[in-house]
Amino acid sequence: SSDRVFNFAAGPATLPENVLRKAQSELYNWRGSGMSVMEMSHRGKEFLSIIQKAESDLRTLLGISSEYSVLFLQGGATTQFAAVPLNICKNDDAVDYVVTGSWSDKAFKEAQKYCKPNVIWSGKSEKYTKVPSFDDLKQNPEARFLHICANETIHGVEFKNYPTPNNQSGILVADMSSNFCSKPVDVSKFGLIYAGAQKNVGPSGVTVVIVRNDLIGNAQSSTPVMLDYKIHAENNSLYNTPPCYGIYMCGLVFEDLLEQGGLVEVEKKNKKKAELLYNTIDESNGFFRCPVEKSVRSLMNVPFTLEKSELEGEFIKEAGKENMVQLKGHRSVGGMRASIYNAMPLAGVEKLVAFMKDFQAKHA
Numbered sequence: 001s002s003d004r005v006f007n008f009a010a011g012p013a014t015l016p017e018n019v020l021r022k023a024q025s026e027l028y029n030w031r032g033s034g035m036s037v038m039e040m041s042h043r044g045k046e047f048l049s050i051i052q053k054a055e056s057d058l059r060t061l062l063g064i065s066s067e068y069s070v071l072f073l074q075g076g077a078t079t080q081f082a083a084v085p086l087n088i089c090k091n092d093d094a095v096d097y098v099v100t101g102s103w104s105d106k107a108f109k110e111a112q113k114y115c116k117p118n119v120i121w122s123g124k125s126e127k128y129t130k131v132p133s134f135d136d137l138k139q140n141p142e143a144r145f146l147h148i149c150a151n152e153t154i155h156g157v158e159f160k161n162y163p164t165p166n167n168q169s170g171i172l173v174a175d176m177s178s179n180f181c182s183k184p185v186d187v188s189k190f191g192l193i194y195a196g197a198q199k200n201v202g203p204s205g206v207t208v209v210i211v212r213n214d215l216i217g218n219a220q221s222s223t224p225v226m227l228d229y230k231i232h233a234e235n236n237s238l239y240n241t242p243p244c245y246g247i248y249m250c251g252l253v254f255e256d257l258l259e260q261g262g263l264v265e266v267e268k269k270n271k272k273k274a275e276l277l278y279n280t281i282d283e284s285n286g287f288f289r290c291p292v293e294k295s296v297r298s299l300m301n302v303p304f305t306l307e308k309s310e311l312e313g314e315f316i317k318e319a320g321k322e323n324m325v326q327l328k329g330h331r332s333v334g335g336m337r338a339s340i341y342n343a344m345p346l347a348g349v350e351k352l353v354a355f356m357k358d359f360q361a362k363h364a
């Protein structure tokens with residue numbers, strides 16, 4: 001509605017308007033319970049119904065089989081950078097990392113404390129604009145797992161399909177923080193998927209981990225109890241007090257995604273939005289530029305620069321006057337970035353591209 005901005009932030013990010021309104025209507029008194037979700041015992045029947053429905057809707061959305069556990073945790077994806085190696089390798093295990101941007105680089109660096117990770121491909125020398133061809137990956141057959149970041153939020157580089165791990169255990173691990181639930185994913189290809197909620201599926205404070213059951217239960221002995229998947233799986237994410245309100249919000253988003261027709265429909269909408277924006281950039285005769293190789297451009301995070309970089313400040317300021325906010329690129333890369341997650345309506349992208357064309361006409 002007209003009192004809201006179009007928020008292109010990378011995360012926390014825009015949430016579906018109908019979800020916010022539903023949360024508002026239930027805030028004071030959740031479905032006749034006489035309490036808000038924030039006030040409920042996490043062990044009471046009301047909250048149990050909320051977390052169970054959230055899990056079951058997520059399982060439906062992504063087609064997650066009973067071979068996998070779904071955990072709702074805290075600490076962000078950053079905590080998973082440590083939890084993943086602590087849970088699924090010994091501290092002298094070799095592990096392969098593909099580094100396509102800042103987030104996979106951070107994951108690799110954290111893993112150095114808990115195993116013997118090796119970067120088998122890095123896009124750094126090409127400023128993180130590519131995903132490697134899978135045939136060129138020199139995977140270590142002894143590696144315990146292969147780790148990728150499915151969508152690099154800062155650089156706008158997204159895997160469109162996934163490498164097959166040819167390590168002994170055949171485990172592929174993916175950080176899906178910034179494209180989680182943006183399209184269908186064959187979960188059975190992965191040993192483990194993790195994602196912070198605050199881009200596509202809810203507020204910050206919830207981290208979703210989808211982990212194959214056979215990978216649970218062998219954590220390194222020094223693993224803190226809060227990072228041990230076994231503890232959380234055995235307790236249905238209720239070992240300690242979970243981020244109840246955040247899980248409730250994620251549940252509302254999952255419900256909304258199912259009502260939209262599931263992830264096949266969601267992906268169609270995301271493709272349409274991304275195409276509109278990338279076409280505007282590509283058809284601007286170099287006035288706008290996206291450095292990312294076309295075949296791996298992210299449907300979620302669209303980084304772009306201005307040929308006349310001195311106009312960037314004005315671009316962001318003028319866009320702000322038209323209620324389009326958070327378009328500044330990440331401090332590490334500069335330029336602009338439009339994050340167009342599931343909840344960004346087509347109208348927001350249409351308004352942005354109209355603004356971009358106007359801006360170009362004024363300044364070309």
Ligand code: PMP
Nearest residue numbers: 076077078103153175177178196
């Ligand atoms: N991985 C990716 C791909 C991200 O985009 C982010 C957050 N921007 C993180 C990890 C870190 O997530 P958190 O802040 O939830 O720890």
